[in-house]
Amino acid sequence: MDCRVCVAPGGDLWVSIGGRGGGSFSHESEHDLALMVSDFLESNGSCGAESWCSSDSESGLSDFAHLAEKIQICKLSMAQHEGDLLSVVHSLIRSMNESNLQFMNSGPCYASCIRFYLVKLMRLSGYDAGVCASKWQASGKVPGGDHEYIDVLVNNNSGNSERLIIDIDFRSHFEIARAVDSYDRILSSLPVVYVGSLTTLKQLLGIMEEATRSSLKQNSMPLPPWRSLAYLQAKWQSPFERYTHSEGNNISDVDCFDHKQCRGHLKRLQSCLQSGMEVDRMLKPRNSESNRRMKPDRWRHSLFRPI
Numbered sequence: 001m002d003c004r005v006c007v008a009p010g011g012d013l014w015v016s017i018g019g020r021g022g023g024s025f026s027h028e029s030e031h032d033l034a035l036m037v038s039d040f041l042e043s044n045g046s047c048g049a050e051s052w053c054s055s056d057s058e059s060g061l062s063d064f065a066h067l068a069e070k071i072q073i074c075k076l077s078m079a080q081h082e083g084d085l086l087s088v089v090h091s092l093i094r095s096m097n098e099s100n101l102q103f104m105n106s107g108p109c110y111a112s113c114i115r116f117y118l119v120k121l122m123r124l125s126g127y128d129a130g131v132c133a134s135k136w137q138a139s140g141k142v143p144g145g146d147h148e149y150i151d152v153l154v155n156n157n158s159g160n161s162e163r164l165i166i167d168i169d170f171r172s173h174f175e176i177a178r179a180v181d182s183y184d185r186i187l188s189s190l191p192v193v194y195v196g197s198l199t200t201l202k203q204l205l206g207i208m209e210e211a212t213r214s215s216l217k218q219n220s221m222p223l224p225p226w227r228s229l230a231y232l233q234a235k236w237q238s239p240f241e242r243y244t245h246s247e248g249n250n251i252s253d254v255d256c257f258d259h260k261q262c263r264g265h266l267k268r269l270q271s272c273l274q275s276g277m278e279v280d281r282m283l284k285p286r287n288s289e290s291n292r293r294m295k296p297d298r299w300r301h302s303l304f305r306p307i
Contacts (some may be wrong), residue, residue: 009238031247049222062184067211073187077194081156082164083125089166092121093193098263106135111169113262114269115150116246118168123244128153130165131246141225147235151242165201165236168269170194173232174208180185183215192272198236205232 076085095116115131117205122129129152136143150166167173173188176183190208195270208228216223225231 007015011057015227027151061182064186064211064216067207068186068189068212069208071186071204074200074207074210075191077200078159079260081154081162082196085152085154085164085166086193087117088122088125088127089193089195092118092125093168093266094270095121095264095274096270098266101262101266111262111265112148114168114244114266115148116243118166119150119244122152130242130244132240134235134240134243136240141226142230142234145226145231145234147238149236162197164196165194165198167194167236169265173235174212176212176227178215178219180215180218183211186211192269192276202233205229210234 019141088298094115099115112131112228119129129150131148133146133148133150135146136144150168152164152166153161154164156162170193171187174187174190179187186208190204194204206229209223209227209232212227216227
């Protein structure tokens with residue numbers, strides 16, 4: 001599907017939708033389009049056509065370069081037990097079959113089926129995993145909402161129990177309309193599936209909120225409340241209910257019959273993970289063992305070293 005949002009010379013917004021071979025677009029595409037248009041209109045409806053096609057400013061490039069280095073430091077600082085769990089999660093997701101999802105009774109297909117099936121596979125592998133359904137009320141400028149993710153209780157390197165977070169749709173939380181090129185590059189550097197501690201997650205949220213603010217600023221747009229750090233943190237830090245079986249998920253009363261959206265989501269997720277593996281293999285340094293032993297302060301120096 002080819003979907004474009006354009007601004008006419010007079011400043012009016014219009015949408016062009018086309019499909020390959022004349023095909024129509026799906027409800028899922030319609031939903032994505034609605035979000036994109038809503039983001040444009042609600043963020044700053046007074047923006048004119050002259051600011052639609054913007055490029056990175058020099059100061060913006062410097063800011064994004066600094067934020068990109070912070071993301072790399074977060075990724076390199078992953079503990080051994082987090083890396084081990086990440087490998088397990090990736091392997092289980094790649095092993096999933098679309099037909100597995102039809103046996104999951106988890107309401108609407110907003111990736112719930114995938115989350116519950118992943119939890120099922122992890123529990124069969126001996127992990128104490130569960131689906132967490134968080135919910136929070138509006139407070140001040142922060143809108144209310146709900147979110148669903150996975151948590152796992154594991155023994156860390158010190159032998160203590162630690163709660164790790166798994167979010168299988170991590171990048172989608174930071175997708176914005178009219179993003180400058182540097183923002184898109186930062187977005188693509190985020191993990192497709194987040195696996196790690198709440199501490200590292202909070203660091204990434206702060207980085208991405210700053211990147212979002214910078215991108216919107218270059219387009220003369222304010223930061224919407226649902227892009228704020230407080231709203232992002234609420235998704236994983238709010239009170240939650242934990243489920244280990246899909247039958248316990250009562251987030252919505254909407255029923256799902258064919259799991260079409262979940263099947264499509266699984267395909268995209270597996271494709272992204274495969275692409276990420278290929279990129280990692282191409283970029284993997286020959287001295288990977290010495291890199292793993294490198295201390296965080298040396299990581300920082302190497303990231304700032306000119307190429």
